[in-house]
Amino acid sequence: MSYPYQVRSKEEYEEAYKRSIEDPEGFWANVAQHFVWKKPWTKVLEWNFKEPSVKWFDGATLNITENCIDRHLATLGEKPAIIWEPNHPEERVRTVTYNRLHKRVCQFAQVLKNNGVKKGDRVCIYMGMVPELAYAVLGCARIGAIHSVIFGGFSAQSIADRLEDAGAEYIVTADGAYRGEKIIPLKSVIDDALIGNKTVKRVIVYTRTRTPVSMIKGRDVWWEDEMERVEEQAPSGSPGGGEVQAHGQPSEESATDLNTSQSRPGAAAKSPHRGDLEGLAVEMSAEDPLFILYTSGSTGKPKGVVHSCGGYMVWTAYTFVNVFQYQPGDVHFCTADIGWITGHSYIIYGPLAAGATSVMFEGVPTYPDAGRLWDIVDKHKVNILYTAPTAIRSLMGFGLAPLEGKDLSSLKILGTVGEPINEEAWHWYDEHIGKKKCPIVDTWWQTENGGVLISNMAGITPSKPSFATLPMPGVQPILVDEAGVEILGNPAAGNLCIKAPWPSIIRTTYGDHERCRQAYFSTYENLYFTGDGALRDEDGNYRITGRVDDVLNVSGHRIGTAEVENAINMHSAVVESAVVGYPHDIKGQGIYAFVICPELHGGEEATRLNIIQTVARIIGPIAKPDKIQFVSGLPKTRSGKIMRRILRKIAEGETSAFGDTSTLLDPSVVEEIAKGRTLP
Ligand code: WTA
Numbered sequence: 001m002s003y004p005y006q007v008r009s010k011e012e013y014e015e016a017y018k019r020s021i022e023d024p025e026g027f028w029a030n031v032a033q034h035f036v037w038k039k040p041w042t043k044v045l046e047w048n049f050k051e052p053s054v055k056w057f058d059g060a061t062l063n064i065t066e067n068c069i070d071r072h073l074a075t076l077g078e079k080p081a082i083i084w085e086p087n088h089p090e091e092r093v094r095t096v097t098y099n100r101l102h103k104r105v106c107q108f109a110q111v112l113k114n115n116g117v118k119k120g121d122r123v124c125i126y127m128g129m130v131p132e133l134a135y136a137v138l139g140c141a142r143i144g145a146i147h148s149v150i151f152g153g154f155s156a157q158s159i160a161d162r163l164e165d166a167g168a169e170y171i172v173t174a175d176g177a178y179r180g181e182k183i184i185p186l187k188s189v190i191d192d193a194l195i196g197n198k199t200v201k202r203v204i205v206y207t208r209t210r211t212p213v214s215m216i217k218g219r220d221v222w223w224e225d226e227m228e229r230v231e232e233q234a235p236s237g238s239p240g241g242g243e244v245q246a247h248g249q250p251s252e253e254s255a256t257d258l259n260t261s262q263s264r265p266g267a268a269a270k271s272p273h274r275g276d277l278e279g280l281a282v283e284m285s286a287e288d289p290l291f292i293l294y295t296s297g298s299t300g301k302p303k304g305v306v307h308s309c310g311g312y313m314v315w316t317a318y319t320f321v322n323v324f325q326y327q328p329g330d331v332h333f334c335t336a337d338i339g340w341i342t343g344h345s346y347i348i349y350g351p352l353a354a355g356a357t358s359v360m361f362e363g364v365p366t367y368p369d370a371g372r373l374w375d376i377v378d379k380h381k382v383n384i385l386y387t388a389p390t391a392i393r394s395l396m397g398f399g400l401a402p403l404e405g406k407d408l409s410s411l412k413i414l415g416t417v418g419e420p421i422n423e424e425a426w427h428w429y430d431e432h433i434g435k436k437k438c439p440i441v442d443t444w445w446q447t448e449n450g451g452v453l454i455s456n457m458a459g460i461t462p463s464k465p466s467f468a469t470l471p472m473p474g475v476q477p478i479l480v481d482e483a484g485v486e487i488l489g490n491p492a493a494g495n496l497c498i499k500a501p502w503p504s505i506i507r508t509t510y511g512d513h514e515r516c517r518q519a520y521f522s523t524y525e526n527l528y529f530t531g532d533g534a535l536r537d538e539d540g541n542y543r544i545t546g547r548v549d550d551v552l553n554v555s556g557h558r559i560g561t562a563e564v565e566n567a568i569n570m571h572s573a574v575v576e577s578a579v580v581g582y583p584h585d586i587k588g589q590g591i592y593a594f595v596i597c598p599e600l601h602g603g604e605e606a607t608r609l610n611i612i613q614t615v616a617r618i619i620g621p622i623a624k625p626d627k628i629q630f631v632s633g634l635p636k637t638r639s640g641k642i643m644r645r646i647l648r649k650i651a652e653g654e655t656s657a658f659g660d661t662s663t664l665l666d667p668s669v670v671e672e673i674a675k676g677r678t679l680p
Contacts, residue, residue: 002328003321003354005031013461013473020473027473028056028503032314035353036071037062038283041310047501049528051513052521054501056311057286064290064313065142066281068352069102080357083331084131085376087178087363093379096131098355101138104131108139109280110233111226115170115202119144119282122168122292126150126159126186128177129362132206132223133338134348136172141290141309144282145170148292148304151339152177152184154620156192158302162294163193165304166510169201172223176209180367187213286310292510293341295447296560297519298531298550304510305447311503312450313353319451319472320350323441324413325458330383331410333359333376335391340557341447342417346386350451365391371402374433378407385433386415386443390555392425394586403432413458415441418556419588420544426465444468444544446530447558448520450504453477454542467543474502479536484524495548496534497527550644552581552589559623561644564591567618568625571611573597578634578642579625582651590626592651594673597630604630627651629676633669635661650674 007013020027025044032041042059069081077099084094096104117123123145127133133149140147148166150159162168177184187205191214194200205213206223215222284290290309294302320326332351336342338360351358359380365373365387373395377385395402414434421429421442430440440463443455453475454468461470471477479487479494487494498505505528509516523529533548547553550561561579568577575596584590593611600607608628615623635643646658655674661667 003326004034005318006321006325007457007460007473010461013457013470016473017471021476024474024500028314031318032057032310035062035067035313035317041286045501049501049521049526052517054505054507055287056308056314056501056503060286060310061283062286062310062313063142063144063281063284064309064349064353065105065138067313067317068138068349069098069105070281072098072355073102076355079355081352082131082134083357083359083380085359085361085363085380087180087367089368089372089375094131096134101134101352104135105138105142106280107227107230107234108132108135109142110230111204111223112139112143112145112170113280114226114229115204115221117143117145117170119284120289121145121170122148122166123170123172124148124150124159124163124166124168126152126171126173126190127206128152128174128179128184128186128208129337129360130174130177130206130208131360132174134360137291137338137344137348138352142280142282144284144288146289146291148294149339149344150294151337151620151622152179152186153339153622155617156189157618158620159189159193160195160197161301162304163197163200165294165301166292167199169199171200171203172206173203174206174208174223175213176211178209178362180364183209183211185211185213187211191216284309287507289507291344293344293447295341296551296558296563298560298562299519300560300562300566302560302563303512303515303519305506306508306510307450307504308507311505313349315451315502315504316345316350317353320346320356321354322457322460322472323443323452323455324384324386324415325460326351326354326356326384328355329357330412331357331359331380332384332386333361333380333382334386335361335365335373335388336386336417341450342386345451365395366398369402370395370398371406374403374406374408377411381410383410384413384415385411386417388418388556389416389421389425390419390586390588392416392421392429393588396425396428397586400432408433408435411435411438413441414438415443415458417443417445417452419553420546421466423465430465439463442466442468444532444542448506449502450506453498453502454544464537464541467537467541469541471542472502476500477534477542478527479534480524480527484527490536490538490540492536493545494534495524496530496532496542496544497524498530499527501528552579552591554581554584554589554591554622555587557622559591559619563619564593564615564623564625567615567623568593568595568611570618571597571614573599573601573607574611576634578644578647580644580648580651582627582648582653584626587626591623592627592629592647593625594629594631594634594647596632596634600630629673631669631673631676633666633672635667635670635673636665637663638665646670647673650677653677 039061041057047054081101082096292304334346439458443452456469476499533545535543564579577595581589
C-alpha cells in the first residue's frame with residue numbers, strides 16, 4: 001500500500017500548498033477520493049465564519065470504521081493494527097491484528113446495540129489505556145454513537161459535569177486502571193459521578209485491575225459477559241467462537257508472544273470474523289458528529305468540542321501520512337493518552353485510516369524506571385516516536401544512564417506536540433534519542449483543530465529548533481494585532497489566526513453553538529482565533545510562543561485559570577482567588593494561586609493542603625496548584641477586574657517593575673504581594 005496523497009519532496013510540498021489555497025475544493029476532493037465513501041459528496045466545501053457554519057464533503061456518506069479497519073482486511077488483515085504495551089513490563093504484550101480489531105469492534109458495536117445505544121446517542125468512555133478503549137471508541141463510531149472520552153485524571157465532579165453537558169446515557173469504564181505504581185479506581189469514580197445523575201441508563205465495566213467494584217443491578221453490566229453474549233449470538237461456525245475471555249483473564253490477543261509482534265505466518269488462512277455483525281457499520285453523513293472532546297477555555301466551564309466524521313477522517317489520515325512520512329510497515333508510537341485529542345487523532349483514527357501499526361502504551365515514561373520509553377522503542381522496533389516536550393524534559397533530568405544498552409536504531413522520525421519545545425530539550429531529543437539522524441517534527445495544533453495545522457514534514461521540509469515551521473496544505477495562518485489588523489511582512493509577531501477552514505476544524509461546541517462562535521470566531525471578524533501568540537521569521541516559519549488568553553498549559557494539558565479559581569473558591573475558608581501560570585522547568589508552566597483566606601484553619605500549611613485537595617476533588621489531580629500564596633487583597637482596577645498581568649510578573653519572580661499600576665484601586669497591595677511571594 002502506498003499513499004497517493006503523500007508529499008515526497010519540498011517542491012511537492014510547495015506545489016501542494018499552492019494548489020490547496022488556489023483550489024481548496026479540487027485539492028481536497030482529490031485527497032478524499034482515496035477513502036471509502038458510501039455516497040459521493042455533492043459539494044466539497046461550504047462555509048462562513050460568521051455563524052460559524054462549515055460543511056466539508058456535504059451529501060457524502062461513510063462509516064469511518066470501514067475506512068480504519070474493513071478496507072485494510074484484504075491486504076493487511078494479519079498485520080498488527082495495535083501493539084499494546086502494558087503498564088507492568090512483565091505482563092504480556094497484546095498484538096491486535098486488523099482482523100482481530102475488526103472482530104472486536106464489530107462485537108462491541110453489537111454490545112452497545114444490545115444495551116440500547118443508537119445513532120447519535122452520547123457514550124462517555126472513562127478507561128485506562130487498554131485495547132478495549134480503542135474497541136469502545138471504534139464500536140461507537142461503527143454504530144454512529146457519539147463518543148466522549150474522559151481522561152483518567154479527571155475527578156468525579158468533572159465527569160458529572162461532562163455527563164450532564166453531553167446528556168450521556170451510556171458509560172463504558174473499567175474496574176480500574178494501572179498507572180505506574182498506582183491503580184486508579186475508575187468504576188468507583190464513575191459511581192461518585194453518578195450520584196444524582198438522572199440520564200445514565202447503562203454502565204459497561206471492563207475488568208482490568210480486579211479492584212473491587214459495586215455493580216448496581218439494572219444499571220451496571222460486565223464487558224466480558226456482554227461480549228460473550230454477542231459471541232453466542234454470532235452465526236454458528238463463525239471463526240473465533242468460544243474464544244471469549246473470562247473476567248480479567250488475558251484475552252486471546254495476549255497469546256501472541258512478545259517477539260512475534262509482526263504477522264504470524266499461516267495465520268492469514270483464518271478468515272476475519274464476518275457474518276451479521278458486519279452490517280452494523282451505520283451509514284453516516286460526512287457532517288454527522290463523530291465525537292465530543294471536552295477542553296478548557298478562558299471561561300469557567302470546559303467546552304465540548306465537536307468533530308464530524310468526513311473531514312476529521314480525511315485530515316487525520318492526511319496529516320499522519322505527511323507529517324510523519326509514514327511508510328507501510330512502520331511502527332508508530334504516540335505516547336499520548338487517548339483521553340486527549342492527540343491520542344484520538346494519532347493513536348487511533350489517523351494511523352488506522354492509513355493502515356498503520358500503532359503502539360498503545362498503558363503506563364508512564366518513568367515506571368518502573370526512566371528507561372521505559374526506550375525499552376519500548378527497542379522491543380517493538382519503533383520507527384516513529386511522537387511525544388510531549390514535558391516528557392522529554394522530565395527524562396532529560398535522569399541523565400543518560402537510562403539509555404544505556406537500549407537499541408534505538410529503528411527510530412527514523414521524532415515528533416513533539418502540546419507545548420512549545422525549548423531549544424535545550426530539542427537538542428537533547430535530537431542528539432540522544434534521534435542520534436542526529438532523525439528529523440524532528442514540532443507539530444502545533446489544538447483540540448479544536450482535529451489534527452496538525454503547523455509543522456514541518458519529516459525529512460521533506462526543514463526543521464528549525466523551537467519552530468513549528470510551516471502550515472500544512474489547506475491551512476492559512478495569519479498574525480494580527482490586538483485590533484485584528486493583519487501584520488504583513490517578515491519577521492512579525494502577533495496573535496495567531498487562521499483565515500479559512502481546513503477539513504477537521506471544530507464544527508460546534510456541544511449543545512451551545514453560540515459559545516463556539518464567541519470563543520473562536522468573534523474576537524476577530526472572519527477569522528478563527530487560536531488563542532495563541534506566534535512569531536514568524538524571515539522564511540515564513542512560525543514559532544508558537546504560548547497562550548495569550550487565560551489558559552494554562554501544564555505538562556501539555558490545557559487548564560483554564562477560571563476553572564481552577566472556581567475550584568479553589570469552593571473551599572469554605574476561601575474568599576477569593578486568582579490563578580496564573582509561571583515558568584516551570586519540567587511542566588512548562590506551573591499553577592500559581594493567590595488566595596484570600598482570612599482564617600487559616602489549622603495553620604497555613606494545613607489550609608494549603610486542604611485547598612489542593614479541593615481542586616483535586618472538583619477538577620482532578622492534573623489541576624492541583626503548585627504554589628499557593630495567601631494574600632490580603634488582589635490587584636484590582638476600579639471596575640473590579642483583577643490585573644493578572646501584575647500577578648504573572650510576581651509569579652515569575654519580578655519584584656519591582658510592574659509597569660503602570662495607576663489604574664489600580666489600591667496600588668499598595670502589589671508591593672505586599674510581591675514581598676510575600678512563595679519562592680520555588
Ligand atoms: C499548545 C494539543 C507550541 C498551544 C494538540 C495550543 C503548542 C494548545 C504546540 C492546544 C506546539 C500545542 N508548540 N505550542 N507544537 N502544540 N501547543 O487542545 O498553546 O490540548 O493552543 O491540543 O497547546 O492544546 P490541546
